[in-house]
Structure formats: C-alpha cells, structure tokens
Amino acid sequence: MAGTWLLGTGVRDDARRPRAVLVAVQQQEPAQDGAPGTPASLAELRRLADTDGLAVVDEVVQRRGRPDPATFVGSGRADALATAVQDGGADLVIADGELTPGQARNLQDVVGVPVVDRTALILDIFAEHARSSEGRVQVELAQIAYQLPRLRGEGRALSRVGGGRMAGGAGIGVRGPGEMRLEVQRRRLRQRATRLRADAVQLARRREMARRRRLRNQVPAVAITGYTNAGKSALLNRLTGAEVVTEDVLFATLDPTVRRTTVDGHAFTLTDTVGFVRNLPHQLVDAFRSTLEEVTRSDLVLHVVDASAPDAFGQITTVHGVLQEIGAGDLPELLVLNKIDVAPEEWVTALRRAHPDAVPVSALTGEGVGELRIALSAYAKLATRPDR
Incomplete structure (x- = not known):
C-alpha cells in the first residue's frame, strides 16, 4: 500500500500491487448519486484504492434497506464476498462506508483478510501525501481520532485470549494481559x-x-478550493508561474501553498488548499480545521470544477457542503470550469447554463486564463477599496 498505516507494504510495482475487493451496501430506495453504494461512489472508491497503490479485482454490492449491524452486508452476501476474495487472490477488503469495529471484525472473520473502510483508506492516502510538519501533525491526529474508539473491539478479543475477569467476579488487579494491553x-x-x-x-x-502581515499590507487573499483532482495546483501554477507538483491522483495536495501574484497592478495571494471528496471523514475535517481557515479567512473562494467529470454537478454540491461545514459558505465565490480542453462541449454548456458567472478555462493549455485574470482583477479592486 502507498502508506504504512494499514498494511505497511509500500508496494508500487503494478505487477505486485496488493489486491482489493470493494464491498458496498446500496439503499433499496432511490439514493442521490454519489451516496455510499451508488455507481459514482464506487467509482470514486476505486480511484481512491488506485491512489493508495491497490489493484481492485472485484466489487460486491448488496441491496438492502440499511447495512447489516453484524457484517455490514449480511451473512449470505458476506459468504459471496469471501468467494470473491478467494477467486481474486485479494489481500484486502474495502467497504464503501464507515464500519463499526464489530462489523469490521465479523466481516474479517468471514473473508479471511483484513477489512477496512473508506475512512481508513482516505486516512492512509493523507498519511502518504502529507509533506509539511503541520500536514503530518494533522493527519496523525485524524488517525488517532479514528483508532481510539476502535480499540474497544480489539480489547474484547484480547481479553478472550488473555483472561479478563476471573471466576467469582474478581475485578481490577486480576485483569488479563489483553485488557491491560488495551489500556x-x-x-x-x-x-x-x-x-x-x-x-x-x-x-x-x-x-x-x-495572515496578519498580509492584512497589514492590504493584500487580498484568494483561496483555491474544489473537489480533489480538479486541477487546483495546475491553475495556481498557470496564474503565478509557481512550480507546485501536480499529479493525476486524488489528494495530491494536502499542505496549503501560498503564492503572491499581480494582475493589472493589483497584488493578491493565491492559496492552494486540500481538495474535498464525498463523505469526507469528519476526523479529517476536524484535524484540518486550522488549515482550512485559509479558506474561511479569504476574501474570495476560487472554486475549481473539473468540467470533464461526469458527476461535476455532484462535486460542486459536495464542495459547497464542506464550505458550509467549515464556515465559509457565505464567502464570495468565483466558479472556474477547468479542463475544458478535454470536457465534452455539451457538459461545459450545461455547467455554464446552471452557473452563468462561471469562467471556463484550461489550466493545461491556458485557454480562458486571460478572462479569469480579468475577473480576479475586478475582485482585487473591490477588496482594496478604501471604504471596504
């Protein structure tokens, strides 16, 4: 795996990548596309697995009203999952949703390989991609927040191995090694x-x-935000001449990158921030809240959308939801439709019809960037007015 938190393989050779089977519960009633278990959510989970160095060999979907409290998918489907694991030679099962400790343990007993959920997978990717001291601190805090409640299930298993309470109701002082290890x-x-x-x-x-130095110098702050892999870093490079590393993977950027640029004589800062994703684990939102203040304290949110994504409208909704959650929902927003060089024309037309003020661009070719600079200049003038 790319990181060391889950499996610790560190394998990158495609021919030797660990294999995974995805498992999901699809609600029987109509669900919004992008909800856990839907095709859009599973496609994204597949991309997350690929980003973390895994090869997905199969998918198992169970249609039911709600996840089974014992095994997530129910006993019959759990047996089918075990068969898929065996047939595909899988090393890991990834659930499209968040598992309780009991669900993960019970399902692992059936399938015979480690079982993790979407949250654990995203945390592993973040651990791999964090570069700065602050990024690493925030990711580790999120991992601890995820691990602590899940030690309960392990404690019960360890207690069964090591002892627990002795006959006759003996308590503290005679606990087994499993319980002591848990503490x-x-x-x-x-x-x-x-x-x-x-x-x-x-x-x-x-x-x-x-931040305070920028305020004293009256330099407006623009936060580049959006769905992961929408092209935020590429757009930052195009606008400022920076050389921020860009990769065609999810969560390539975790650490905020601040660059200063000037348009028509107006200086402002551009901050490249972490991308969002559906069902972003709350542990990450909490851990990265201080970093996300770069967005909440900005003068303008530059919301970058991948116009070539089939679910672009859903991604816009997801980003708006996260912005509301962190307290940035009421900030001025400029929507940027990126990747128009590869997006089908009818998709771009539909997005522009729904968002007439959006600016279509291609960070790769530079198309539309001139119009974007004009729009940014207008915001910079407004932000630096004496009466502001």
Missing part, C-alpha cells in the same frame, strides 16, 4: 494526541502571523 494502547494514543495538539497550536500561530 496501555489507549493511554499512549491519548498522550501522543496531546503532544500533537500542542504542536498544531504552535504551527497555527505561525500561519496566523503570516
């Missing part, structure tokens, strides 16, 4: 989280000082 793990994780939160506060203070 040690919890204490270490909580202590580590306390240290990380202190580090995060110090790093946030440094970023706040940089």
Whole structure:
C-alpha cells in the first residue's frame, strides 16, 4: 500500500500491487448519486484504492434497506464476498462506508483478510501525501481520532485470549494481559494526541502571523478550493508561474501553498488548499480545521470544477457542503470550469447554463486564463477599496 498505516507494504510495482475487493451496501430506495453504494461512489472508491497503490479485482454490492449491524452486508452476501476474495487472490477488503469495529471484525472473520473502510483508506492516502510538519501533525491526529474508539473491539478479543475477569467476579488487579494491553494502547494514543495538539497550536500561530502581515499590507487573499483532482495546483501554477507538483491522483495536495501574484497592478495571494471528496471523514475535517481557515479567512473562494467529470454537478454540491461545514459558505465565490480542453462541449454548456458567472478555462493549455485574470482583477479592486 502507498502508506504504512494499514498494511505497511509500500508496494508500487503494478505487477505486485496488493489486491482489493470493494464491498458496498446500496439503499433499496432511490439514493442521490454519489451516496455510499451508488455507481459514482464506487467509482470514486476505486480511484481512491488506485491512489493508495491497490489493484481492485472485484466489487460486491448488496441491496438492502440499511447495512447489516453484524457484517455490514449480511451473512449470505458476506459468504459471496469471501468467494470473491478467494477467486481474486485479494489481500484486502474495502467497504464503501464507515464500519463499526464489530462489523469490521465479523466481516474479517468471514473473508479471511483484513477489512477496512473508506475512512481508513482516505486516512492512509493523507498519511502518504502529507509533506509539511503541520500536514503530518494533522493527519496523525485524524488517525488517532479514528483508532481510539476502535480499540474497544480489539480489547474484547484480547481479553478472550488473555483472561479478563476471573471466576467469582474478581475485578481490577486480576485483569488479563489483553485488557491491560488495551489500556496501555489507549493511554499512549491519548498522550501522543496531546503532544500533537500542542504542536498544531504552535504551527497555527505561525500561519496566523503570516495572515496578519498580509492584512497589514492590504493584500487580498484568494483561496483555491474544489473537489480533489480538479486541477487546483495546475491553475495556481498557470496564474503565478509557481512550480507546485501536480499529479493525476486524488489528494495530491494536502499542505496549503501560498503564492503572491499581480494582475493589472493589483497584488493578491493565491492559496492552494486540500481538495474535498464525498463523505469526507469528519476526523479529517476536524484535524484540518486550522488549515482550512485559509479558506474561511479569504476574501474570495476560487472554486475549481473539473468540467470533464461526469458527476461535476455532484462535486460542486459536495464542495459547497464542506464550505458550509467549515464556515465559509457565505464567502464570495468565483466558479472556474477547468479542463475544458478535454470536457465534452455539451457538459461545459450545461455547467455554464446552471452557473452563468462561471469562467471556463484550461489550466493545461491556458485557454480562458486571460478572462479569469480579468475577473480576479475586478475582485482585487473591490477588496482594496478604501471604504471596504
């Protein structure tokens, strides 16, 4: 796997990539496309797995009203999943949704390989892509928040192996090694989280000082945001001449990158921020809240949309939902329809019809970037007015 948190393989050779089977529960009633278990959500889960260095060999979907509380998909479908794992030589099962500790443990007992959920997969990708000190701190905090409640299930299993309460109702002082090990793990994780939160506060203070300097200099701040892999970093490079690394993978950028540029004599900063995704784990939103303040404290949100994505409208809705969640929903927004060089013309037309103020561009070829600069210049003039 790309990271070391889940499997620790670190394999990158396509011929030797760990194999995974995806499993999902599709609601029997009509669901909004992009909800867990729908084709759009499964397609995205496949891309997430590929980003994390996994080869998806099969998908198993169960249609039911709600996930089974014991095995997520129910006993019959769990057996079918075990067959798919065996036939595909899979090393891992990934659930399109968040599993309870009991569901993960029970399903793993049936299929015979590790079972993780969408949240764990995204956390693993974030761990691989975090480069800055702040990014690594935030990802580890999110991992701890995810792991702590899941130690309960492991504790019960360890207690069964090591003892637990003795006959006659004996309690503290005679607990088995499994229960004691569980307490040690919890204490270490909580202590580590306390240290990380202190580090995060110090790093946030440094970023706040940089923000204040920009305010003193009356430099408007523009936050580039949007769905993951929409081309935000490529657009930053095109507008500023920066050389931010761009990759055709999900979550290539986790650490905010701030660049200053000038349009028609008006200076402003452009900040490239982490991309969003459907069902973004709440642990990540909480851990990255200080970094996402780069968005909440901006003068303008430059919302980049991949116009070539079949579910572009759904991605726009997802991003707006996250912006609302972090308190940036009421900020001025300029919608940018990127990748028009590869997007079907009718898709771009439909997006422009729904969002008439959007600016169509191609960060790759430069098409439309001139119009975008004019729009940015207008916002910069407004932001620096004496009466503002």
